Each structure stands twice: as structure tokens, then as C-alpha cells.
Amino acid sequence: MHRNHELYEYLMKNSWQMTEDWYKQVDDPDPNSLYSTTDEHIINTLKEQNQDYFKRLHKIFIEQEEVFLKEFEEWTIELAKDQKHLDTAVHYVVREFNKTQEVYISYLQKFYKENQDKVKLEQFFLWLEIVRKTFQLSIYIYMEEAQKNTSKQIAAQKEMINELSSPVIMLQNNVGLLPLIGDIDTARAKLILENTLTQCASLDVQYLCIDLSGVAIIDTMVAHEIFQLINALKLLGITSTLSGIRPEIAQTAIQLGLDFNSVRTTASLANSLAAFNQ
Incomplete structure (x- = not known):
């Protein structure tokens, strides 16, 4: 013992x-x-x-x-x-x-x-x-x-x-801005979708500019999530625009057969905001 x-x-x-x-x-x-x-x-x-x-x-x-x-x-x-x-x-x-x-x-x-x-x-x-x-x-x-x-x-x-990397910034006239920066994988894209819908609803956003000028690469899965976000925003009565699509992304989109025809796009964030203000 x-x-x-x-x-x-x-x-x-x-x-x-x-x-x-x-x-x-x-x-x-x-x-x-x-x-x-x-x-x-x-x-x-x-x-x-x-x-x-x-x-x-x-x-x-x-x-x-x-x-x-x-x-x-x-x-x-x-x-x-x-x-x-x-x-x-x-x-x-x-x-x-x-x-x-x-x-x-x-x-x-x-x-x-x-x-x-x-x-x-x-x-x-x-x-x-x-x-x-x-x-x-x-x-x-x-x-x-x-x-x-x-x-x-x-x-x-x-x-x-x-969450901090996908904030909806409230501007004026019920216009919101979602600036996306860095690499976006499928998991982050889904989180962006969820957070954006919640923030837009709480901030009473009517027009949302999704700016991609800080994103270098988008694959088919991420593009699908962005389309899903735009469609979900449409159901909430929110008009959205993609701005700042970089040449690399545009070239990749064509190579992958990604269709952005149904999405409203502008060359820059300034153009997008100007369109909303009009």
C-alpha cells in the first residue's frame, strides 16, 4: 500500500x-x-x-x-x-x-x-x-x-x-459601403454574407456598394457566395453594386466562365457612389 x-x-x-x-x-x-x-x-x-x-x-x-x-x-x-x-x-x-x-x-x-x-x-x-x-x-x-x-x-x-474585415460602413442617403480586402476563401465568403445581411438590416441600408479593389483573387466558389449575397440583398429590397474589379479578377472570371452580366458593376468606388447619389 x-x-x-x-x-x-x-x-x-x-x-x-x-x-x-x-x-x-x-x-x-x-x-x-x-x-x-x-x-x-x-x-x-x-x-x-x-x-x-x-x-x-x-x-x-x-x-x-x-x-x-x-x-x-x-x-x-x-x-x-x-x-x-x-x-x-x-x-x-x-x-x-x-x-x-x-x-x-x-x-x-x-x-x-x-x-x-x-x-x-x-x-x-x-x-x-x-x-x-x-x-x-x-x-x-x-x-x-x-x-x-x-x-x-x-x-x-x-x-x-x-467580422472586422467585412464591416458595412454607413454613408449618407441610406447608402452603405462594404470594402473587401485580402484573400477571401469560401468560409470567409459565407461569413461575409451572413454579417452583411445582418448589418444592412440593422443600419437600414437601401443601397450597398461592394468594393473589390482590395481583393486580388476570386474563385468560382467565392464568386458564387458574392452572387448569393447580391440576390439575398435584393430580397431585402437593397440595391447593390460591385466596384473596383481588378484586371486580374476580370481575366480570371473570363477564364473560369464566371458570369457577372446579371450584376451591376462600376469601374471604381467613386463611380459607384456617384451613381447611387444620382
């Missing part, structure tokens, strides 16, 4: 010193790493998190395994949601997990040396094995959850960028 209340009390008694021993080893020159901070508040938070980790880990020597693992997993998942840790490269966090493990094992060794008359060598080896497995579990859970949270952040940022 690996449970040992005396060992648990020993570790609890030395928890803060274990944290101090860990932090003395922290030496990170990378300014982008959480562990390079000189901010006393952040340093104290790091120490408190490490202290909390130790105290939870100590419970493996007094609790039933299933109870311990459930609580321990929940704590590690919460750590992975911490923004400062998310902003730090995963390999730095894993490095500190490993340093923490070294400190923890050193205190197991101290306890064993002080209590060799009561602790068998086999039991000491069992403790080492359990602690190493628990640390491996910590690292696995952290990396998995950190990846999930990072992916969510990237997806949210991408969605925000897409």
Missing part, C-alpha cells in the same frame, strides 16, 4: 519550502515566458499555484485513488485555463512540471533516509513510481486542455478578424 499518513504530514509541513526550492531553480531568459517575470504579484501567484499543486499532490498518500485522481484532474484543467499560462509556450510549462517533480522526489528521498527503520525500500520505490505517474498525468492533462483552450482562442480571434 502506498498510503502513509506520516509521509503526508511530513510533506504538508514542508510544502512551502518545497515551493521555495522550486522557484530558486526558475531561470528563464525568454521575456515571453510567464516564468521570466519580475512582477512580485505574478511571482507570488506562481508560488501559490505551485503550493496548491503540492498540497493536492500530497493527498495521494491519504486518499482513495479514484477520489484523488478526480480532484487532481479538475485542478489541472483549471490551471490550463489560466490566461498567463496559456500565453506561455507549452514546453516552458512542461519544463516547470519536471522541475517540480525533481523537488518532490528529493523530499521523498529525505523522508525515506530519515525513516529507513520504518519504511521498506519496496514502499519507497512504490512512492516514486506513483509520483512519476501522477506528474505524467498532470503534464498530459495540461497539454490536452491547453491545446483545447488555445484552439478556442484562435477560433474566436479568427471569427473576430473575419
